[in-house]
Amino acid sequence: MASERVLRARPIDAPFALTQTQSNTQRIYCLNEQAEQQGLRKGMGFSDARALCPDLQTGLANPREDTRFIQTLARWTGRYCPWVGVDEDGLVLDVTGSTHLWGGEAGMLDDLHARLDRAGLTHKAGMADTRGAAWALARFGGGVAAEGEMLQHLGPLSVAALRISDEVCNALQRLGVRSIQDLVALPRVTVSRRFGPDLLLRLDQALGEHPEPVSPQADPVNFAVRMTLPEPIGLAGDVSAGLERLLERLCLTLTDQQMGARRLEFTARRVDQASSQIEVCLARPMRDPIRIAALFARGIEGLDAGYGIDQIRVEAVEVETLPLRQATHHGAQEGDSLADLITRIGNRIGLESITRCLPADSHIPEKSFTVSLAAYSQPAAQGAWPSTGPRPVYIFPPESIAGYAPEPPRRFHWRRMSFVTARAVGPERIAPEWWLDDPAWRSGLRDYWRIYTREGRRLWLFFTPQNPGWFVQGEFA
Template identity: 60%
Template sequence: MFDGANRRVVSLWFPRLASDRALRLRPVAGPFALTLRQDNTNRIYCLNITAERQGLYRGMIFSDARAFCPDLQSRPAEPMADRCFLNNLRRWATRYCPWVGFEGEDGLVMDITGSAHLAGGEAAMLADLRQRLARVGLTVQIGLGDTRGAAWALARHGEGVAAPGAAQAALDPLPVAALRLDSDTVTALQRLGLRTIGQLANAARAPLARRFGPDLLMRLDQALGLQPEQISPQAEPPHYGVRLSLPEPIGLEADVMAGTERLLIRLCDKLIRDEAGARVLCLTLRRVDSHARHVELRLARPLRDPARILPLFARDIGQVDAGYGIDQMRLEATQVEPLPTEQINHAGPDNRDRLDDLITRIGTRIGLENILRFLPADSHIPERSFIMAPAAYSSPEPFPPPPRLRPLIMFRPEAIRATGPRPPQQFRWRRMRLTTMRATGPERIAPEWWLNDENWRSGPRDYWRVETTQGRRLWLFYTPQDPGWFVQGEFA
């Protein structure tokens, strides 16, 4: 038997975590719900107690909810923000004990063994927990028991406290769903007449194991303390920051660069150990007058090579006003990305490295988001066959060969005066009178009917390559459904 007599576990369940977080930011009066699009339908993701009292529930179709409750107020749900908020609560809960982990998407589990006396006992700790959470507007249900399973069951099906060594007595009246079982297993047990944990514990184990497998009995034994269950605290993310205190103030650019190099070596050692690369670096220079100067470096790709990063700091460090001297330097990687170890190329430095360094240098002046590159897009529409993305946050991709010859220069369609389905012999374009010498086509391109594009509402287009006697090689198209001629590109 697992010896868990001295172990005490607290389970915190936040049944309205998402709506409580949203209402803390922007309070509203009356029924309120968060919506999330699921299976092409807006459904209720979370709601407050007022909406629940009016008969609304999670998973309900939002249009039906508005019909039941016309004064319902809503906002889109933000699951990622809810996850970050729960992580902040986990970090806050470490004030009570060091072992705090996640319990699903809306709960926390705390191993308070040996920690309760620091808060005045278990009752005082739970009261303080409840009071502080209620003060910030969070609804919480708390369970306390000898095991993780017992605490989970008490928090979600009774909100109670099981005395040490009395887990079974506290769990017996609870439904079998309190054992963290799937809905199919719960339904099957209820059909057999096993509706409570007490009835399940007193039933013959062999037939249950044959019918439901070992998971059912494992959950029961974990809740009763017959099998161990670990509580793994969430590890704190690594901190990539180094500091250098100077015995004498410095002010020369060369000295600051030398200090930055020492910090970079130490920081990159941490990054190499964790197979990570810095994307954004912040160098803080504290002057003797207690004022600080910050130098931020945004890199075009994750790096952890001090020799490549140091020259990129030179321009901004040279513009720093050292005042009466700098006595402390701090370097921190504020944005880090995974950077697995790669095979070294025997042919020498990669040309991509030089390009990334150039993008970084230019980006420090005009911003990395303003340096763009063309990337292919999955569309047969000429103007949609490519996208423009920041070069620092994308990788180059080869363009597939076009099905037909495409112009080097493309622009918005410009109308010309002409009639008939074939290219005109003479036409005016951009104040130039042009004469057609040769026309090749047509190439019909149909619109993407699943997209609402006003430029293609005129229907399919018949494209022609037109060579003029004046030397212009243009790309023209004709719209049969709404007759008209347009120029959209020019060949080199």
């Protein structure tokens, strides 16, 4: 199946295999029919396969994509019946009550075969009264087992068709029990004493003595609501009233799923088919309709209604889990108003412009903190800041001043001001991180000085001994 998925996108008429790295060796994960004819098989080492078949073409296996493909297929088979489940390596459909729509069971299978053939997928299908029997037929024969003729269809099949483990299967074969009818002929007591209850359970499931339901795939939840209006609207108040109703419904869905919206999109479709959108990014997952509606207020003011809006839609584009919390007597949770504020400012200047500083593990002053988005991070714990020597209150990119001597300059000019050094404390030598090539630190070592000027300003200067020069980088007050 996996190789066919790749071949659908890139048809190749030659031996083809997908390889996967398993414990440091590349092994064949899935291969096509032509490769099988060359004597290759699944699980073979890739180099062996290349030796056997020099013109083998390969690709890398991608199990995640395969799973997605199966899911897509499962959704597609919803055309036959609503009750579709995913087995380990196939799909299982409960078609009870829907076969007559396809002209009977055989008709449905024919249609399925025809469509899958056209899609270029090798497949096998079986249909029977029970899930176990259908499984057996799909893999060991195919076709339809009509009602009441189960044993006739299943009887000649090998015992391996009963979904039993290889050891049990081998043991049965060794005893001469090769087909299912041989097994049915044996007394149940001795079988269960010899092989445990599992074998009989599988047999009963296949023959319908024991029920085995199909658990269908849950429908993915859609976090979007819309409203079509009988008469177009144009007033901002009307739009927000509509939005509030939509948000109420959306938030109910979010509450059911224990989710919170992180990014919301509001689409207003106008009478002339044009549509305008408002996007709101939230600083924390939220599902409170009133608070969310307030965040849309600014966007709705600027909405162009044209000849009127006749459909509005709200979608939670990004959601995050937000577990239910017990209500407390102080109402809103701590920090909610701050998150709202971050959201509101962030929707004007950009949520990525609202940051906070977190301590970082580096002795380079510029790298001793990282700037992270306030909406996606938690503040650092108190005392998480490393204690270093005295550090300036603010810094800026180094600004060069005149001077080449290693001693601090007695007088210097900086930003068109002249200063007289009254006291210099230092040097504190900071070496660049040799494992990182930082262009700002190309000039090598830095000797940092605290310069107290007679004018009052307290500056952070550094001297670069390897490329003599003086720079101002920060101020202490």
